[in-house]
Amino acid sequence: MDIKKLEAWYESNHRKLLFRETSDPYKIWVSEIMLQQTQVETVLPFFKSFIKKYPTVERLAKTDQETLKKDVEGLGYYRRFKYMLLAAKQIVDKNSGFPSKYQDVLALPGVGKYTAGAIMSIAYNEPYSALDGNVIRVLSRYLNLNDDFRVEKNKKNLDQINQEIIESARPRIYTQSLMELGALICRPKNPKCEICPLNEHCIAYELNIQETLPVMAKLKDKKEFNYITLKLYDKNDQIVLRKRTESLLEGMYEYPQFESESIFDVISTLESNGVVIDVINKEMNYKHIFTHQIWYMKVFEARLLKGKDLSWMMVDKEKIKQLPMAVAHRKIK
Known part of the structure; x- marks a missing residue:
């Protein structure tokens, strides 16, 4: 050379x-x-x-x-x-x-x-x-x-x-x-x-x-996930967030999210755990591509009427911008 x-x-x-x-x-x-x-x-x-x-x-x-x-x-x-x-x-x-x-x-x-x-x-x-x-x-x-x-x-x-x-x-x-x-x-x-x-x-x-060149083995196809994502408000108009513990995006904040394609299934699952919500807005669809995953998110705005998941926290709207949040959820309007 x-x-x-x-x-x-x-x-x-x-x-x-x-x-x-x-x-x-x-x-x-x-x-x-x-x-x-x-x-x-x-x-x-x-x-x-x-x-x-x-x-x-x-x-x-x-x-x-x-x-x-x-x-x-x-x-x-x-x-x-x-x-x-x-x-x-x-x-x-x-x-x-x-x-x-x-x-x-x-x-x-x-x-x-x-x-x-x-x-x-x-x-x-x-x-x-x-x-x-x-x-x-x-x-x-x-x-x-x-x-x-x-x-x-x-x-x-x-x-x-x-x-x-x-x-x-x-x-x-x-x-x-x-x-x-x-x-x-x-x-x-x-x-x-x-x-x-x-x-x-x-x-x-x-x-x-x-x-x-260079020769590279074909990468596995990206794994796809379907989620129901809730932009959830409590009675004080605070927004419900959770802090991720999963390896992907660990420590980042996100809206409550459930691996499902049906809002009705999510509502039913929440109710079986003593949590009642009222969906107040029509479905919005978002897609986010990671290196090895693709998320398809159906997003619903809803009111929290009763109960609370132990991983949830209530956050004032103006404070959300101060918290680290993954782009996948930050872009949700």
Whole structure:
């Protein structure tokens, strides 16, 4: 690989992203956590406001889970921020600043091999491989690798190849170069091979098979769920909410929701538990797509006449905006 040509391309063409214009390990860590399963364009405004509110790991460690989830509402995958706060508190408790050794970074809650490698190479300029989707795509095409990199053994082999390359490069620039090349040039569809700095020795380009790589096993179809969702008011015109304990959207607030397609079945189930409601508005339909799930929600406005589920809480309307709520329910009017 012509590493010098790749790095020169990066230095002339990379996007001026806030988290790519710093070597602060804290900021790089925050950006890498935010970028997990999330597009750069989505992350940018969140990153800017987050760093303004939490400029240091010490400041972040002082907040609480609910406040943090409200701050990142809309990014999804909220469990990563649960681990982020645990990691911040762990760093501060050790009173030694952000860790600078690979094994110490890897030991932080929510940090895997990729994130640790990205922090070590970008923040500390240490030669540690960091394989994200962009890097996998570039290397699999450049080397014409036909392995399925969702298989851990194959990914481990590619990681070793990347490790050997980065040891002969400038780690900080090399890692970001591959990430940026995959994002801007070596795209999943319609790659701009003609202007790629690596096209001279790219095997997939030479064979005109670049869009067939990387090989990825077909993902399972998204699981679909049908829900009856209640925008429920009590006698004081407060709105009923519950705090999720399920792994998906854990700790986020939502309207009472039942896996069913029939409002009458839900009414009957509630009544059998001593809860009586009166539906006051016609059905509204909403759909929300997660990475692995699709929710179809039939939403009804209703009055709570009697009883209460133990998981329910009554909240003033004006306070709802202050609580962390998943986009799936925040968009309900």
